[in-house]
Amino acid sequence: MNHAQLTALGRALRLLGEHGEALTADTPDAKLHEVRGDLRRALDLLEESVTGAAPATRCPEHPNGPVDESAPDRCLLCETRRRVARRTDLYGPSYGPPVGEPPASSPAPSRYGTREERPQPQQRWLPELWNGREWQLCGTPRRDRREAEQFIAAERRGPRAAMAYRLVHEFTDYEVVRVWGTPVRVDIEPLGNV
Numbered sequence: 001m002n003h004a005q006l007t008a009l010g011r012a013l014r015l016l017g018e019h020g021e022a023l024t025a026d027t028p029d030a031k032l033h034e035v036r037g038d039l040r041r042a043l044d045l046l047e048e049s050v051t052g053a054a055p056a057t058r059c060p061e062h063p064n065g066p067v068d069e070s071a072p073d074r075c076l077l078c079e080t081r082r083r084v085a086r087r088t089d090l091y092g093p094s095y096g097p098p099v100g101e102p103p104a105s106s107p108a109p110s111r112y113g114t115r116e117e118r119p120q121p122q123q124r125w126l127p128e129l130w131n132g133r134e135w136q137l138c139g140t141p142r143r144d145r146r147e148a149e150q151f152i153a154a155e156r157r158g159p160r161a162a163m164a165y166r167l168v169h170e171f172t173d174y175e176v177v178r179v180w181g182t183p184v185r186v187d188i189e190p191l192g193n194v
Contacts, residue, residue, distance in 0.1 A: 001051075005045065009046060057075040058074055058075070059077075061078065122171075123143070124143060124170045125142045125143070125170070126169075127148050127167060128165065129155070129165050130166075130181070132186035133185065133186065138155060149167060149178075152165045152167060152180065163184060164180060165179070165181060
């Protein structure tokens with residue numbers, strides 16, 4: 001709606017408001033015909049200014065979204081969100097109890113959360129090499145131990161093999177699984193800092 005349409009429609013509606021205030025039980029028919037003409041002009045102005053389709057729902061967020069007749073605002077998207085929230089309130093975040101079991105309810109929420117709320121530990125195999133002073137990661141962490149050992153075997157056969165390699169198992173904590181070679185501390189300064 002442009003500015004000219006907006007002012008014309010506002011003027012027509014204000015005129016209708018004045019007609020509404022002046023109506024009484026003994027208003028003559030000539031005045032009612034004048035009100036009808038002003039009302040038609042306002043409706044015509046309104047039809048000219050409306051460009052989009054009428055909203056299918058009463059939802060301000062999704063006015064032309066899919067319709068659900070059973071929803072209070074007729075919006076299928078918002079009603080689906082509300083249904084999921086109700087299910088979560090009843091059954092928890094898993095959307096429902098296992099078949100044949102009632103929903104579990106705890107007396108009070110735990111300060112530290114439940115086991116299902118924490119992420120599961122990830123098991124990885126970390127190939128590391130001895131660089132002369134410390135162990136450093138020498139390849140990408142692997143999910144498979146055999147694949148990590150094959151990677152270390154290929155590194156040991158390479159032209160620039162390190163003095164020692166090790167395989168570290170990471171599963172919530174770290175555990176050295178196997179060591180290849182002997183790590184010897186090497187002073188980085190020539191002649192031992194003399």
